[in-house]
Amino acid sequence: MNFGYHDQDGLMTTDEKSEPDKYSLQLYLHLISSVETENKDIVEIGCGRGGGLSHIARNFPIASALGIDLNKRAVRFCNLHYKIDGLTFVRGDAQKLGLENNSCDIVINVESSHCYQNMTLFLKEVFRILRPGGYFRLTDFRYDHEM
Numbered sequence: 001m002n003f004g005y006h007d008q009d010g011l012m013t014t015d016e017k018s019e020p021d022k023y024s025l026q027l028y029l030h031l032i033s034s035v036e037t038e039n040k041d042i043v044e045i046g047c048g049r050g051g052g053l054s055h056i057a058r059n060f061p062i063a064s065a066l067g068i069d070l071n072k073r074a075v076r077f078c079n080l081h082y083k084i085d086g087l088t089f090v091r092g093d094a095q096k097l098g099l100e101n102n103s104c105d106i107v108i109n110v111e112s113s114h115c116y117q118n119m120t121l122f123l124k125e126v127f128r129i130l131r132p133g134g135y136f137r138l139t140d141f142r143y144d145h146e147m
């Protein structure tokens with residue numbers, strides 16, 4: 001998971017089952033709160049064990065959600081644990097995604113980009129896979145990459 005986010009005003013809600021991961025999930029909710037998600041195809045790059053993306057898939061009226069992570073064990077875990085219509089997970093590298101051009105509406109990236117050797121390659125991939133007018137929402141704790 002991630003370091004989490006706390007909303008003093010309590011605008012974010014999570015279901016009871018998600019209580020132990022509340023703050024980590026609130027970071028995801030905060031990240032996408034300003035984006036229209038209805039009928040959108042969403043991709044998370046660096047999805048880890050999938051808790052954040054599966055929460056979005058359960059609680060938002062998206063069209064599809066695809067989680068991508070370099071770690072094959074994490075991807076296997078996700079595919080075993082989350083059986084939700086429209087939600088899938090595949091192994092992939094943020095710097096060389098095996099996705100089509102213009103294939104999604106929203107890309108999210110949560111506390112993963114600090115791991116990437118080449119931030120420029122990653123950003124080019126995000127730009128390539130997003131449809132025109134799409135959204136890229138990123139949060140991380142370090143921004144001292146060479147660009």
Ligand SMILES: C[S@@+](CC[C@H](N)C(=O)[O-])C[C@H]1O[C@@H](n2cnc3c(N)ncnc32)[C@H](O)[C@@H]1O
Binds near residue numbers: 049074
């Ligand atoms: C701190 S975890 C965050 C996971 C998830 N976003 C969350 O908040 O729960 C960082 C994740 O980035 C993944 N990662 C690292 N380098 C990557 C790369 N080049 N491409 C895709 N994923 C990568 C790691 O395997 C790990 O699962």
